[in-house]
Amino acid sequence: MSEPIGRRTWAIAEGYIPPSSTGPEPQMTSHETACILNAGDAPAEIEITVYFADRDPVGPYRLTVPARRTAHVRFNELDDPEPIPRDTDYASVLRSSVPVVVQHTRLDSRQAENALLTTVAYAAQGSE
Amino acid sequence: MSEPIGRRTWAIAEGYIPPSSTGPEPQMTSHETACILNAGDAPAEIEITVYFADRDPVGPYRLTVPARRTAHVRFNELDDPEPIPRDTDYASVLRSSVPVVVQHTRLDSRQAENALLTTVAYAAQGSE
Amino acid sequence: MSEPIGRRTWAIAEGYIPPSSTGPEPQMTSHETACILNAGDAPAEIEITVYFADRDPVGPYRLTVPARRTAHVRFNELDDPEPIPRDTDYASVLRSSVPVVVQHTRLDSRQAENALLTTVAYAAQGSE
Amino acid sequence: MSEPIGRRTWAIAEGYIPPSSTGPEPQMTSHETACILNAGDAPAEIEITVYFADRDPVGPYRLTVPARRTAHVRFNELDDPEPIPRDTDYASVLRSSVPVVVQHTRLDSRQAENALLTTVAYAAQGSE
Numbered sequence: 001m002s003e004p005i006g007r008r009t010w011a012i013a014e015g016y017i018p019p020s021s022t023g024p025e026p027q028m029t030s031h032e033t034a035c036i037l038n039a040g041d042a043p044a045e046i047e048i049t050v051y052f053a054d055r056d057p058v059g060p061y062r063l064t065v066p067a068r069r070t071a072h073v074r075f076n077e078l079d080d081p082e083p084i085p086r087d088t089d090y091a092s093v094l095r096s097s098v099p100v101v102v103q104h105t106r107l108d109s110r111q112a113e114n115a116l117l118t119t120v121a122y123a124a125q126g127s128e
Numbered sequence: 129m130s131e132p133i134g135r136r137t138w139a140i141a142e143g144y145i146p147p148s149s150t151g152p153e154p155q156m157t158s159h160e161t162a163c164i165l166n167a168g169d170a171p172a173e174i175e176i177t178v179y180f181a182d183r184d185p186v187g188p189y190r191l192t193v194p195a196r197r198t199a200h201v202r203f204n205e206l207d208d209p210e211p212i213p214r215d216t217d218y219a220s221v222l223r224s225s226v227p228v229v230v231q232h233t234r235l236d237s238r239q240a241e242n243a244l245l246t247t248v249a250y251a252a253q254g255s256e
Numbered sequence: 257m258s259e260p261i262g263r264r265t266w267a268i269a270e271g272y273i274p275p276s277s278t279g280p281e282p283q284m285t286s287h288e289t290a291c292i293l294n295a296g297d298a299p300a301e302i303e304i305t306v307y308f309a310d311r312d313p314v315g316p317y318r319l320t321v322p323a324r325r326t327a328h329v330r331f332n333e334l335d336d337p338e339p340i341p342r343d344t345d346y347a348s349v350l351r352s353s354v355p356v357v358v359q360h361t362r363l364d365s366r367q368a369e370n371a372l373l374t375t376v377a378y379a380a381q382g383s384e
Numbered sequence: 385m386s387e388p389i390g391r392r393t394w395a396i397a398e399g400y401i402p403p404s405s406t407g408p409e410p411q412m413t414s415h416e417t418a419c420i421l422n423a424g425d426a427p428a429e430i431e432i433t434v435y436f437a438d439r440d441p442v443g444p445y446r447l448t449v450p451a452r453r454t455a456h457v458r459f460n461e462l463d464d465p466e467p468i469p470r471d472t473d474y475a476s477v478l479r480s481s482v483p484v485v486v487q488h489t490r491l492d493s494r495q496a497e498n499a500l501l502t503t504v505a506y507a508a509q510g511s512e
Binding site for chain 1: 133134161164167197198199200228229230231233242243244245246248251256
Binding site: 184185246 | 389498
């Protein structure tokens, strides 16, 4: 038995998929990732809602992270209900059926040398 | 109905707008951003106060993030009551009328290849 | 007497060891690090479990951080029960016998210029 | 009257001052910074203790952040009781007389293009 770790609701206020890339695909393709860890014994049913500056939110995007697995989800590859536009500010909220841990990472390869950022996402209070 | 997520008071202890940039504007202009997500159903009235090393704080800078929207606010572009000086250490406190989530990001393009940093800001306790 | 600081259970949802490096070893070798601070007066017995996208978790990897010491543990160098594969998404959970603080860092030197990321890991609630 | 924001005890588990730099001083000198925001009405008397992998902690380093001010403290420049060695893993604990907010940043300019990392430090529970 593995004890679940984390929360069920997470927010990532920063979102931006660079419009171009340098270097071999897919490792060096500019991308944004939500790294999700499900350390518990039940599958995590996840719904992602994407927020924009000037139009209504889009979603939910749905995915499942099996028990005792991690999924590094590229926002670039989400396409149902619709792809996330490039070169556009967005933000996201992730809701899970069981506690998970979420970390946000971007690789920006617009220039010849890549740049990286990461942070643990914001864990909503009361969502254990 | 969307449930609000986050807190009403946030602090960013690191602040620094690089004095120069390399590459096409505005994407590659060196900048500091406060990414604000308002996932709730009421507009967020935001006041930003900026702190310095050797003089009194400046502000409030005021802005509104509509319901179910995100705003990626560049400190470079704040100019009322006064622009934020370049090449100067500062810090900031954001106070919102409703819970929001705040993430801090910098793109530094002083050199030919850009560098990035990000972190979720510090959420003040008791400000739900 | 030093008061212990931190928590006993931490999670790092992002994990990826770049498959290549540029520059002198070991400083410029691409690596992932869990920086562990044990500010207390008792040794910290640590167990790390590593999670993958498509197979069962591996571990525990065991190590000790003495009282009032820090250890910057490179995932690259963990090899018992088995090395962590390169160019593969993973995540990790650290469990300690006493409260510690954990920060996650990566240096990516696949290209000529290095890139860095860091974040404090996720501290599980109730694990003081 | 400004309400204080933050905690009194903070930990930074990652610490490393790169041994070399590229570019003009002091902006492009490789450095580690603890950005401290004192948003309250009383001065913050700060004590920093530095932890190592293989020897006893050093400190306290003492400094004051005046009321309603920020200080971006470079570990490179701390020298009393002794300078912090370069190219050496360390960690740090900051204790303040009043609540403050602490964010950790590094600029690494060992190579021609600089790299950046940042995170809000770990805020010890019960230290409001």
